[in-house]
Amino acid sequence: MSNRDEEGAPTRRRGAALENAITGAAWDVLLEHGYNGFTYEAIAARAGTSKPVLYRRWPQREDLLIATLTRYWRPLGIPDTGSLRQDALTLLRTVNAERGSTVILLRIHLADYFRETGTDFSDLRDRLLPADRTPPFAQLVDRAAARGELTDVPRSARVVNLPFDLVRHDMLMTMGAVPDETIVDIVDTVWLPLLGLSPHATHAGH
Structure with missing residues (x-):
């Protein structure tokens, strides 16, 4: 799924930009709904992408959870x-x-x-x-x-x-x-x- 640039043209997120959007959405879902609500469907909807995009990067829900926590649990x-x-x-x-x-x-x-x-x-x-x-x-x-x-x-x-x-x-x-x-x-x-x-x-x- 794509976003739009400043002129309204579709833009496709890739690489780090896409992963950051997904893990950011995943973090929000986790804090709002807990682990029970930490679903591919909810995260994909929040990130503005599709479930297959998530599954390709993180085949298991725990993989996505660890990737999300790693981003936000920075070393002191x-x-x-x-x-x-x-x-x-x-x-x-x-x-x-x-x-x-x-x-x-x-x-x-x-x-x-x-x-x-x-x-x-x-x-x-x-x-x-x-x-x-x-x-x-x-x-x-x-x-x-x-x-x-x-x-x-x-x-x-x-x-x-x-x-x-x-x-x-x-x-x-x-x-x-x-x-x-x-x-x-x-x-x-x-x-x-x-x-x-x-x-x-x-x-x-x-």
Whole structure:
């Protein structure tokens, strides 16, 4: 199906322009109707194209879902302030501001997807992130060890990623943003002591 240019002549979308139109329409359908309403028919109608166009690019509905989420679930920038504490606070505040509403919406709208596939939000996040990408908090810990702020010893992924897991838990429990004092508490009273650091020793920059 074609659009029209400024003079009213038909124009045919191709390549990236067409795919962006489809994934944009798919995102809108997902947020409005959830996974149950995430159908080729609804998405094609919203994008102004046909179902065969969608099937040629994404033979399975899950393929189109992952392509759509990949477009809108952009990797976060990793802060580098020179302080592990300040890096962690900055990253969590960014997650809180930029990802909070998306995490909640996806958890609600993809509930049927998780039930159907037997997966969970963590599995989905792993699929959306590049396979060779080091998780954000692992990058912060590696940098801190490289500059001598932390001892360079093996640490479990659960400990390293704990701040994000706790913030996400609070988002989902309250269905809203996490208070800043909670973010500070997670970093200062839970995470830094687990890593063997005193928050008072890294308090500069709060």
